[in-house]
Amino acid sequence: MLTINQYVKASSLEEAYELNQKRSNVVLGGMLWLKMQKRNVGTAIDLSGLGLDNIEETESELRIGAMVTLRQMELHQALNDLTDGAARESVRHIVGVQFRNMATVGGSVFGRYGFSDVLTFLMAAGAEVELYKRGRLSVEEFAYLPYDNDILTYVIVPKKPMRAAYLSQRNTKTDFPVLACCAAQTEEEVRCVIGARPMKAVCLRDERGILAGGITKESAEAFGAFVSETVETGSNLRGSAQYRKIIAGVLAKRALLQIAQMDESEQEGRK
Numbered sequence: 001m002l003t004i005n006q007y008v009k010a011s012s013l014e015e016a017y018e019l020n021q022k023r024s025n026v027v028l029g030g031m032l033w034l035k036m037q038k039r040n041v042g043t044a045i046d047l048s049g050l051g052l053d054n055i056e057e058t059e060s061e062l063r064i065g066a067m068v069t070l071r072q073m074e075l076h077q078a079l080n081d082l083t084d085g086a087a088r089e090s091v092r093h094i095v096g097v098q099f100r101n102m103a104t105v106g107g108s109v110f111g112r113y114g115f116s117d118v119l120t121f122l123m124a125a126g127a128e129v130e131l132y133k134r135g136r137l138s139v140e141e142f143a144y145l146p147y148d149n150d151i152l153t154y155v156i157v158p159k160k161p162m163r164a165a166y167l168s169q170r171n172t173k174t175d176f177p178v179l180a181c182c183a184a185q186t187e188e189e190v191r192c193v194i195g196a197r198p199m200k201a202v203c204l205r206d207e208r209g210i211l212a213g214g215i216t217k218e219s220a221e222a223f224g225a226f227v228s229e230t231v232e233t234g235s236n237l238r239g240s241a242q243y244r245k246i247i248a249g250v251l252a253k254r255a256l257l258q259i260a261q262m263d264e265s266e267q268e269g270r271k
């Protein structure tokens with residue numbers, strides 16, 4: 001059981017940061033993960049009064065506040081338009097609507113969980129995190145940093161044109177994923193992120209130039225084989241490392257074909 005001795009609704013990020021420097025204190029997101037822990041908390045630090053519960057849109061980026069819920073992310077038009085609905089697809093299998101109305105982006109990203117759909121999507125979207133003390137860095141870098149007592153304030157998705165597709169394999173609906181895959185094609189590169197391996201998400205790039213001539217049935221198949229061969233996976237009760245490697249290749253191929261299909265449909269529409 002989680003026991004909380006004191007509760008503080010922070011009136012500034014500085015206050016929240018100072019309180020969070022004490023080891024026994026803890027920042028609250030939606031508390032869905034925290035509540036399952038057996039832990040004695042000194043002071044619970046509530047960020048809900050700091051205006052971090054909105055997705056702000058600027059000319060160049062979407063700034064997702066740490067207290068934005070997964071449901072807000074799922075329903076946000078601009079975020080889903082930018083990512084071809086991959087934002088929605090990455091969270092819609094997580095438990096249920098009531099759950100997603102409470103789970104926060106901050107708690108999901110700061111936790112850097114090995115099963116995370118959210119981390120998988122944001123890494124492929126080329127997102128950055130903003131930490132109160134450390135400042136901005138890519139989700140890709142942040143995912144592998146050691147845990148510290150900083151506070152995540154925003155997740156920032158650049159408004160760079162992309163094609164994206166998100167797929168996951170689950171043994172049963174709403175369970176944790178056995179494997180997740182998000183592919184994103186930008187003007188510069190193709191990023192293929194494999195999550196729930198069951199380690200933290202990892203971004204694979206086309207280092208062999210397999211997709212240099214475009215995404216076709218053959219190149220998607222070859223890239224899938226490359227992913228399958230390259231990605232490091234592990235075993236747990238949901239699936240073996242070997243099974244995950246096969247699934248990773250299949251999902252990578254399908255995600256790329258989805259992207260190619262979107263391009264084709266767009267071109268057809270222009271005719």
Ligand SMILES: Cc1cc2nc3c(=O)[nH]c(=O)nc-3n(C[C@H](O)[C@H](O)[C@H](O)COP(=O)(O)OP(=O)(O)OC[C@H]3O[C@@H](n4cnc5c(N)ncnc54)[C@H](O)[C@@H]3O)c2cc1C
Nearest residue numbers: 027029030031032033034066104106107108110116117152
């Ligand atoms: C039963 C269950 C099933 C789930 N299934 C899935 C799934 O299929 N796919 C998936 O991707 N996820 C899944 N999750 C994870 C879930 O979506 C959330 O990511 C998780 O609950 C954390 O979000 P939260 O808002 O509840 O954070 P909390 O539980 O409140 O916090 C989590 C951690 O993050 C810290 N924290 C929170 N906010 C901040 C911040 N702004 N700055 C610094 N630290 C912070 C807290 O101190 C704590 O250590 C599941 C969780 C549960 C409980």
